[in-house]
Amino acid sequence: xxxSGRAGDEVQLIAVTKTVDIHRINEAIAAGITSIxxxxxxxxxxxxxxxxxxxxxxxxxxxxxxKVKNIIGKAKLIHSLDRISLAKELxxxxxxxxxxxxxxxxxxxxxxxxxxxxRVNDVLYFIEDILEFTNIRIRGLMTxxxxxDDKALLRNVxxxxxxxxxxxxxxxxxxxxxxxxxxxxxxDFELAIEEGSNMVRIxxxxxxxxxx
Ligand SMILES: *Cc1c(COP(=O)(O)O)cnc(C)c1O
Numbered sequence: 001x002x003x004s005g006r007a008g009d010e011v012q013l014i015a016v017t018k019t020v021d022i023h024r025i026n027e028a029i030a031a032g033i034t035s036i037x038x039x040x041x042x043x044x045x046x047x048x049x050x051x052x053x054x055x056x057x058x059x060x061x062x063x064x065x066x067k068v069k070n071i072i073g074k075a076k077l078i079h080s081l082d083r084i085s086l087a088k089e090l091x092x093x094x095x096x097x098x099x100x101x102x103x104x105x106x107x108x109x110x111x112x113x114x115x116x117x118x119r120v121n122d123v124l125y126f127i128e129d130i131l132e133f134t135n136i137r138i139r140g141l142m143t144x145x146x147x148x149d150d151k152a153l154l155r156n157v158x159x160x161x162x163x164x165x166x167x168x169x170x171x172x173x174x175x176x177x178x179x180x181x182x183x184x185x186x187x188d189f190e191l192a193i194e195e196g197s198n199m200v201r202i203x204x205x206x207x208x209x210x211x212x
Pocket of ligand 1: 185186187203204
């Protein structure tokens with residue numbers, strides 16, 4: 001963060017707590033963590049039932065359409081919107097609950113087979129297609145970079161997402177904001193911040209290796 005020349009409070013830390021038990025999450029909350037990220041709906045639900053509003057829950061993993069009903073109103077931000085059918089379901093369930101759900105669009109910048117997310121070139125069309133869904137609010141973009149030590153490649157990925165965000169901002173779609181750029185994990189968060197991330201999702205650097 002010093003290297004990037006940016007103030008620390010500009011970057012929001014999401015502590016990724018998948019597989020981490022409640023006791024250790026409570027310790028993290030006591031140490032100042034205010035937001036946690038989960039990638040499975042059942043784990044998010046279970047933890048929400050115990051912790052409630054003590055901490056903000058972020059859904060960062062792939063979200064199945066039939067699981068939306070279980071986490072609606074519980075996740076403060078959903079980082080993984082990647083298809084129309086999911087947008088439709090999120091909108092429907094949000095309407096039923098009289099809420100507006102904040103979402104990020106997941107972009108598979110590096111076009112990795114193993115990862116979910118839209119291709120960079122499809123994002124504008126996607127946004128235009130989901131503008132009709134008034135109970136979801138697009139708040140920004142998310143990506144998972146390839147797991148690599150290749151710094152040039154990582155920088156390119158983060159830069160592409162930053163540029164896409166600027167492009168979307170310039171189009172001034174009604175009801176769409178680009179407040180959040182969720183990029184950067186344990187392996188690459190320093191580079192991501194240097195390239196403009198303002199939301200990092202960090203698990204193993206905080207909690208150690210995960211035991212599945
Ligand atoms: C697990 C996970 C993270 C955190 O990964 P670490 O390498 O442990 O920091 C971040 N984002 C997503 C989407 C994840 O599934």
